Amino acid sequence: MLEAVARANHGHVLAYGDDVHTRACEERFRELFGRDVTTLLTFNGTGANVLALALLLGPAQAVVCSEWAHIAVDETGAPERALGAKLIDLPSADAKLVPEQLDELAHLIGVKHHAQPGVVSITQSTELGTLYTVEEVAALCDTAHRLGMKVHLDGARIANATVALGGTIDTLRAFTVEAGVDIVSFGGTKNGLLGGEAVIVLDPALAGPGEFVRKQVTQLPSKMRFIAAQFDALLADGLWLELARHSNAMATLLHDLTADIPGVHHAAPPAEWGPASTTTGARPHRYAEGASMAAVEIVVTRLETDDDWMRQAACKGLTHLFFPTAAERPQARERREAMARQVCAGCSVQDTCREYARDHHEYGYWGGESEDERHAAGFRLIAPIGVRARSAG
Numbered sequence: 001m002l003e004a005v006a007r008a009n010h011g012h013v014l015a016y017g018d019d020v021h022t023r024a025c026e027e028r029f030r031e032l033f034g035r036d037v038t039t040l041l042t043f044n045g046t047g048a049n050v051l052a053l054a055l056l057l058g059p060a061q062a063v064v065c066s067e068w069a070h071i072a073v074d075e076t077g078a079p080e081r082a083l084g085a086k087l088i089d090l091p092s093a094d095a096k097l098v099p100e101q102l103d104e105l106a107h108l109i110g111v112k113h114h115a116q117p118g119v120v121s122i123t124q125s126t127e128l129g130t131l132y133t134v135e136e137v138a139a140l141c142d143t144a145h146r147l148g149m150k151v152h153l154d155g156a157r158i159a160n161a162t163v164a165l166g167g168t169i170d171t172l173r174a175f176t177v178e179a180g181v182d183i184v185s186f187g188g189t190k191n192g193l194l195g196g197e198a199v200i201v202l203d204p205a206l207a208g209p210g211e212f213v214r215k216q217v218t219q220l221p222s223k224m225r226f227i228a229a230q231f232d233a234l235l236a237d238g239l240w241l242e243l244a245r246h247s248n249a250m251a252t253l254l255h256d257l258t259a260d261i262p263g264v265h266h267a268a269p270p271a272e273w274g275p276a277s278t279t280t281g282a283r284p285h286r287y288a289e290g291a292s293m294a295a296v297e298i299v300v301t302r303l304e305t306d307d308d309w310m311r312q313a314a315c316k317g318l319t320h321l322f323f324p325t326a327a328e329r330p331q332a333r334e335r336r337e338a339m340a341r342q343v344c345a346g347c348s349v350q351d352t353c354r355e356y357a358r359d360h361h362e363y364g365y366w367g368g369e370s371e372d373e374r375h376a377a378g379f380r381l382i383a384p385i386g387v388r389a390r391s392a393g
């Protein structure tokens with residue numbers, strides 16, 4: 001990268017992307033995606049996301065994303081401030097959206113009192129290091145398009161995802177252009193650049209205002225050649241995949257080497273929830289290997305209880321599966337509790353936990369039992385969530 005930048009520092013070129021390096025970089029992206037994509041280089045990932053969403057959003061439209069989405073959680077409200085658009089962040093245990101969640105929002109469409117769901121933004125690899133399969137992205141795109149929505153893919157770690165899903169250019173194309181994604185934020189910084197990201201407009205119909213909107217959202221680099229030269233080097237000879245393979249391997253190593261450190265607990269390993277394992281009762285999972293620290297997020301937990309059995313509980317670090325988020329939808333609760341049940345099934349202190357929760361009239365999911373079920377078993381809460389929802393209905 002340093003050599004590429006140094007090479008671009010020779011001679012004289014025009015500013016603002018009117019230069020040979022930027023032309024070469026644009027050509028690289030056309031080759032990568034196998035079609036006439038429009039490339040808009042930006043300074044950083046937040047700016048890339050804001051630009052991408054600006055190109056996708058129509059008047060009075062909202063962006064639908066997961067509650068873990070970088071745009072919703074880690075961008076200091078930049079999309080809301082810069083775009084004046086509402087974000088609808090939906091509950092998700094594994095930071096992935098499913099098509100049913102989009103369908104659940106369909107009732108908002110055409111109602112003048114609601115921001116109109118106009119864009120769905122997904123992250124690949126997700127903020128929790130989980131991966132969408134090609135089929136999952138395609139299903140989301142199909143549903144989004146059927147509902148008249150566009151699809152943005154935040155690919156800050158798109159190289160890591162590409163490697164984890166197969167490691168070829170065809171893999172990348174399969175979960176982006178071929179799946180139906182409209183615009184990609186293509187990560188550079190997390191893949192080895194000194195700095196720089198790219199917004200790749202896959203749908204030519206959306207590209208027209210790109211250059212103007214980029215400037216408006218303050219992402220037009222005057223010395224664009226330095227970002228372009230880095231991407232040019234990254235995409236040459238598969239370097240982007242080689243670097244991602246290395247970082248995936250290092251993340252896996254970090255995960256393995258830290259697994260046994262007392263007092264260090266790996267955070268929820270959600271990833272792709274497959275069929276239940278017959279031996280442990282726990283669902284198998286797979287990290288988006290090497291989604292840098294996100295894939296191996298490590299939480300140092302201070303044990304705050306004297307109840308010794310709690311130290312052995314299988315649910316440590318998985319709080320989000322056991323307690324609802326605010327205004328959780330019934331379908332989301334069912335999905336969350338199904339995952340919690342799987343964790344409890346493989347837990348050595350399940351019975352003790354269930355008794356404890358019954359005695360203390362706890363809220364949430366404890367010892368293989370939801371608060372609804374605890375209520376039904378005679379250990380009443382004043383207003384368990386499920387019961388409250390049903391009587392309100």
Ligand SMILES: Cc1ncc(COP(=O)(O)O)c(C=O)c1O
Nearest residue numbers: 044045046047070123127154156
């Ligand atoms: C998923 C995701 N999107 C976007 C970004 C953009 O980051 P930045 O604005 O720091 O370049 C990040 C950075 O951590 C990220 O993890």
